[in-house]
Amino acid sequence: xxxxxxxxxxxxxxxxxxxxxxxxxxxxxxxxxxxxxxxxxxxxxxxxxxxxxxxxxxxxxxxxxxxxxxxxxxxxxxxxxxxxxxxxxxxxxxxxxx
Amino acid sequence: xxxxxxxxxxxxxxxxxxxxxxxxxxxxxxxxxxxxxxxxxxxxxxxxxxxxxxxxxxxxxxxxxxxxxxxxxxxxxxxxxxxxxxxxxxxxxxxxxx
Amino acid sequence: xxxxxxxxxxxxxxxxxxxxxxxxxxxxxxxxxxxxxxxxxxxxxxxxxxxxxxxxxxxxxxxxxxxxxxxxxxxxxxxxxxxxxxxxxxxxxxxxxx
Amino acid sequence: xxxxxxxxxxxxxxxxxxxxxxxxxxxxxxxxxxxxxxxxxxxxxxxxxxxxxxxxxxxxxxxxxxxxxxxxxxxxxxxxxxxxxxxxxxxxxxxxxx
Numbered sequence: 042x043x044x045x046x047x048x049x050x051x052x053x054x055x056x057x058x059x060x061x062x063x064x065x066x067x068x069x070x071x072x073x074x075x076x077x078x079x080x081x082x083x084x085x086x087x088x089x090x091x092x093x094x095x096x097x098x099x100x101x102x103x104x105x106x107x108x109x110x111x112x113x114x115x116x117x118x119x120x121x122x123x124x125x126x127x128x129x130x131x132x133x134x135x136x137x138x139x
Numbered sequence: 140x141x142x143x144x145x146x147x148x149x150x151x152x153x154x155x156x157x158x159x160x161x162x163x164x165x166x167x168x169x170x171x172x173x174x175x176x177x178x179x180x181x182x183x184x185x186x187x188x189x190x191x192x193x194x195x196x197x198x199x200x201x202x203x204x205x206x207x208x209x210x211x212x213x214x215x216x217x218x219x220x221x222x223x224x225x226x227x228x229x230x231x232x233x234x235x236x237x
Numbered sequence: 238x239x240x241x242x243x244x245x246x247x248x249x250x251x252x253x254x255x256x257x258x259x260x261x262x263x264x265x266x267x268x269x270x271x272x273x274x275x276x277x278x279x280x281x282x283x284x285x286x287x288x289x290x291x292x293x294x295x296x297x298x299x300x301x302x303x304x305x306x307x308x309x310x311x312x313x314x315x316x317x318x319x320x321x322x323x324x325x326x327x328x329x330x331x332x333x334x335x
Numbered sequence: 336x337x338x339x340x341x342x343x344x345x346x347x348x349x350x351x352x353x354x355x356x357x358x359x360x361x362x363x364x365x366x367x368x369x370x371x372x373x374x375x376x377x378x379x380x381x382x383x384x385x386x387x388x389x390x391x392x393x394x395x396x397x398x399x400x401x402x403x404x405x406x407x408x409x410x411x412x413x414x415x416x417x418x419x420x421x422x423x424x425x426x427x428x429x430x431x432x433x
Binding site: 079 | 339340341343351354355357358361362372373374375376377379381409411413415417422423425426428429430431432433
């Protein structure tokens with residue numbers, strides 16, 4: 042099952058500068074071979090369900106190992122059985138109607 | 140790694156009445172032996188990471204099998220390494236300060 | 238326009254104990270006369286759109302005044318024009334199918 | 336109070352093709368003079384709190400007017416008092432650490 046995800050990892054107890062933790066997550070996701078696109082409030086990810094969620098789990102492990110005692114993450118995830126759709130398809134589909 | 144999750148599964152392409160799909164997800168989660176608490180905009184879940192995410196995957200499979208061609212789900216998930224905390228602890232901790 | 242909201246306010250830069258901030262938000266919401274129900278990963282709110290979002294803005298102001306330099310909040314919000322539906326209706330509707 | 340938002344509007348009861356509704360929301364947001372950036376699972380928005388939330392309300396009104404009887408929207412919203420930060424700053428801040 043293919044899934045398109047929007048991931049936003051928020052480490053707590055490490056002050057207000059979160060970018061080193063987000064950068065570490067980006068590394069985890071790309072090293073997992075997933076298609077990723079960083080935006081201003083999260084990261085779009087596309088891939089097989091199990092690979093995507095294994096990588097998200099690894100993000101939590103890595104961010105804890107970096108010293109964050111607590112993490113609150115928000116994930117949006119979309120699956121569809123009617124047709125294949127990539128992250129680019131989704132953006133183009135909206136832009137075509139604008 | 141223990142995780143507390145807030146899960147909100149939104150089936151698309153099946154009209155506006157979503158409760159049969161949500162009820163099916165509740166069944167999946169409880170049959171997986173997870174601790175769950177339904178609220179007005181989602182379901183709190185507590186359990187081991189792998190068990191929780193296997194159940195969430197199963198929810199998507201079941202909702203697709205019920206006829207939903209598309210699903211958009213929102214998940215919040217919290218982990219912490221500083222101390223154990225249950226769903227009840229979280230609520231009590233806030234209520235104690237009110 | 239009536240709205241049912243799930244609100245999760247996450248103050249950053251204040252350590253890992255967030256309950257005093259969440260309790261302050263509960264106070265803001267109830268003093269605004271909104272119907273609220275706290276759960277383990279947020280708060281359900283029901284009310285008129287403008288009243289609900291004025292209260293959410295007030296939550297951010299209050300949490301900043303309490304000393305949090307940064308806040309990352311997640312909100313789910315549902316509106317419908319086909320029929321009236323309360324928070325209790327939503328829960329009962331699912332439970333009736335379980 | 337400046338806010339950075341990630342908005343994801345999901346119309347229900349209109350089938351599986353949501354792009355016309357999302358395109359209409361993009362129009363609302365840009366006509367409101369807000370800075371917006373569409374991605375594969377939502378739209379980043381930057382602006383003054385009141386202007387941003389007035390536009391989000393207008394999105395719900397427009398999507399209902401287009402025929403959607405029900406809408407479930409997810410919003411992430413960040414405010415900070417320690418320093419000004421734009422959407423571009425947030426992305427660059429992560430990329431600088433990668």
